[in-house]
Amino acid sequence: MMSALSTVSEFVGYDQTPSNAVSITVNGYQISGWNRVSIRMGVDIMPWTAMLETTLYQPDQQVSVDIPAGAACVLSIGGDTVLTGYVQSVSEELTPQEHVYRVAIASKSVDLVECSAEFSTYQMNNTTALGIAQQVCKPFGVAVSAVGGAGDIQIQQFSVILTETAYEVIERVCRLAGCIFYDQPDGSIVLSPVGTTVVSGGVRQGVNMERMVSLSSLEGRFSDVQAIIQNPAILFTPPADGDKLSQQMHAQTAPAEASASDPGVTRHRPLLIPVELGDADYSIARKRVQWEVARRYGRSQATEVTVSSWRDTSGALWRPNALIPLTRASSTRTDLLLGEIELVQGEDGTHANMVLMPSSAFVPEPLVLPAEQNEATAAVSRD
Template sequence: MKESANLNEVSILVDGQVYKGWKSARIECGIEQISRAFALSVTDDFPGNESFRRLRPGQEVQLFIGNDVVCTGYITSTPIRYDAKSVSVQVQGKSKTVDLVDCCSPWAAIAPSGKAAGQKSDSWQDVKGVKETVKPVQPAKTVNKSWHNQTAKQIIADLCAPYDIKVVCEVKDLNAKLVNFTVNPGEKVFESINRLLTKENLIVTDNAYGDLVITEPGFAGKCTDFLEVGKNILSGSANFDFSQRYSKYVVLGQHKGSDLEFGKKVCQDQGISEDRGVPRHRLFVLKDTGQSSNAIASNRAEFENNLRRAKCKISSHRAQGWRQLSGDLWRMNSEVVIEDNILMMKESQLVYKVTYSLDSSGSFTDIESLPKDGYSRKGYSNKTATNGKKDSLKDSWKDVK
């Protein structure tokens, strides 16, 4: 681990060498992006800085803000631009988990060559990792194409093992046994993971050390600072886009029959959730895959309703600098209290995405947030709906001639 006297200095560690002095930076982390990304650039007088141009795509990299690790992964590209006066060198990279997004699972085609499943390579042995508060899930030591009676987190650990990615499960109740799961040929690893966790309505993201994290909303805790207009909010915006919101959500599914259940009982599973904040009829139908039930279908419909209600209220606020008064970085999946009289907000929100940026104007953090119940697995609490009122939309066309 490198040490930096400047808490806000951006640097990267590649092959034991530290590169810093970047003139611009952009680092993105979000709870709906499994792989965080960054882009750093520096401009020097011609013929440029040779040390920066030694960086190559595919190299392992750790990015720091001060002494805080923000991203662990790989350099993905190193574009260079130049003219008669200067050379601009940029380094772009992504978290280790990018391989789960881009690559297919070898389980469906070939066994990993040169090592057993779950056996880690030593290429990251000198890279510092997180102080483990949650023990990573240990992958199996044998190759599997299909799993029987295994937990979802165990299967995910097996899927990630060939790419040297640890799985950290922060959800205590993810212990349901699966009757059967098979990787589809040509399926990307993250697609397999999505199929596994669809019915659990969980957040799957990464952390600063390149691990895959299965978590729940707000797990990162509460921000020590408020975001408040006139104090630390430089700018704000919200689209209030209701175009993806529906009055009724219907999830259809089916499950395996038995001597006691057969016919319509197994092929017509259905779950319905209504959004009384949408006054006109707008129907959304979703087909549930795999083994379903009326309860599973109902949970899926409720979750879809909750998430779309929350996403129509996503807001973005820009704060000066990257740290709170406590010295902690602004972090995704934390809760922050926002007081914004312009957007008519005074509530605790879930930090949905953070973007750290640096340019000639200074350093800023763009914080995107939404109602914290949007990802709740226990249902969205709508106080205005409990008394029969519809939120912020007209009740009817009665006044239209």
């Protein structure tokens, strides 16, 4: 079917520069010779996936290798591991002109996304976000690490819903910890702050940039975001005059003193968000309104670029959650976070398609810790 890699030079390149030769190791075979490759990775993408395509039989090699669905595998580019996981599916396409063989691969986190979480106890006390993530991943053989202190926050009480997937548990606990999580090449996942590294060289117009599409949008953005204390009577009774409405709104918002404005939205577009139960000093509400403005702005400023290489100027593969210096022809530089990348290889060569956004687009939403919510509920019950 495909050729097994036979020489070291195919890994590192004949001139000792990193190679872009794609191979997978499965059932003891290391297999290359793919005609088309697509590898998709990202901060918001789990699992990372790959699609490999070739003809079923290569006469010059006189060899056929079976790749069964469900087999464990490792995908590499040159000497760099990119994805560790499983063969999800194998398909064949037969036409009078060709016989195409396609292999779909997903990282080990696919089981976290699709399977229900399993615990010896569904309520955990006095642990950390990292500890909870490690416990939920353990049955699936997925290791969890942390960088930059992510996941160190103490969580007094955390309850798992019986029907939740492992991914949903981790997503919820990472929001509590104020960090993000994503796949790693070795099949593990990592808890991390947003934008931990800056890549070498970056993307430069006229150098390695082949295409760029930039977006600046007002969709989903608001002129003012205000936290409001929830009250069953609010706005239920029409005011007798206009002043009573403003008085009522002032009474519901003034105690929290939590508001933020987006200077890029010039017309009146207000957004009210509730103060969470347990946010006694309104500190989370004040963070939340700032987060709403920053994240909505970040998501509205997306830049899609295609570059001519899978690697930065140091020879390292592009990785999600890295800050990419984007330099235009005018020499204007902007550091944007690599949120999603697709590495593609085919008849038209090797390219990397990137989605870049401001770092604020990926910062998790601030939440009140569960123990604080429980204490507030108990206080209400006692009153």
